[in-house]
Amino acid sequence: MNKWLVIGISIVVSIFIAANAVMLFSNKSEITRSYYVNEYDRVYENTFTKELEKESVIVPVNESTVTIDVDAVNDILVAAGDSVQQGTELVQLKTESADDQRMLWQTEQQAYMKEQSQLNQIIGNLESERAKANSTSSNNGTTTGNTEDEVIDVNVQVDVNVSQEGNFAHAIAEAEQKLAEVTRKLQIVSAQLSQESGELALLSPIEGSIAAIEERNGKYFIDIYGNEKSVITFANEVEWHQIKDGLQVKNYSSHLEGVVEGSILAKAVVPANASKWLTAYEQFGNKTEEPVYEMQIALEEQRIALPFGANINSVIITDEAENAVRVKTKWLLNRSKELAEVYTLTNEGRIMRSPVTVPFDVKQYAILSEGLQSESVVLNADPKNVDAPAFLPFPLDLPSWSSIKAVSWKDYMKYLTYK
Helix, strand or coil: CCCHHHHHHHHHHHHHHHHHHHHHCCCCCCCCCCEEECCCEECCEEEEEEEHHHHHHHHCCCEEEEEEHHHHHEECCCCCEEECCCCEEEEECCHHHHHHHHHHHHHHHHHHHHHHHHHHHHHHHHHHHHHHHHCCCCCCCEEEEEECCCCCEEEEEEECHHHHHHHHHHHHHHHHHHHEEEHHHHHHHHHHHHHCCHEEEECCCCEEEEEEEEEEECCEEEEEECEEEEEEEEEEEHHHHCCCCCEEEEEECCCCCCCCCEEEECCCCCCCCCCCHHHHCCCCCCCCCCCCCCEEEEEEECCCCCCCCCCEEEEEEEEEEEEEEEEHHHHEEEEEECCEEEEECCCEEEEEEEEEEECCEEEEEEEECCCCCCCEEEECCCCCCCEEEEEECCCEEEEECCEEEEEEEEHHHHHCCCC
């Protein structure tokens, strides 16, 4: 046979074989074939969380500053670090200043009594309006309270009963909180006025500790920290958007056993670069040149044996998904925001593309809240034909060390020599 004919036939056969191989084995092949998949995972339902770890500072829930003219002071009776009760004498006043100070307290007493009366009226009006709103869904309720501190101004448009109740409850709670504060101040002023004229003293408005005593511009400023403690941390703008009121927070310290539960109480909208607590926060190595915002964390447990300004580690749970599964993020297909697809196996061992919901990612894993069930088999993202059969590597199950030790050497010899 002509050698050129042989060469030509060989070339044609080689091209035919190569073309068929490309058609059969290329990633774009439409020919049904089995896939060997060496990367896969069986998923199980669990609760997954996304966490933001922050350094935090122990701070007082309540701070109060008492001021008095230097010329009116006969003696300062406390020092920084002292513990005080509500009504403890802080400053002994001069006898010649007693009348002026008593007139000032009387003016304050009248103002607090007026504010107390207005707040009680506001609360009564709000409760009355709430009762009316709950009986109808087509009325307008407007309650306005004008006090010296602009306590509350509520204009409730009644459309849905649930919304009405939420608005009224918030307004009433805010007014009751202000009323409690005014009542406490009134009690202190009344106690100060009940003193004998020749022995007037300035009394502590709260129970706590003396934080500082400073003299500025002809006045003494006595700062008092209440005994109740909370936690604050500072977040940049990116973190600010991740943190919402009410998020669960777990707080840890090497000086405490276990975890102290808490929640985000409020987040500031104004940068806190001038905050005194930011100085303490930065002492823990949290230097930042960008604006940061204060985050207040309310603690469920108040008996915390940590001083003010102490360091504590806070883990903020920014996202949580129950009855969810996780897969490697790189195995997702056609991801768009919270929607994606993954390759899975049917009970018959065939490949399918399953749509899934991805609320968030944790490190190299995507958390799937919808689309997959527990014990589903997820395949890697290499291109595959839908409905094609797939086979996986045989699982390797090694014996445990305890099971190996349970068999003596005599048994091994018996098995090895058995015929």
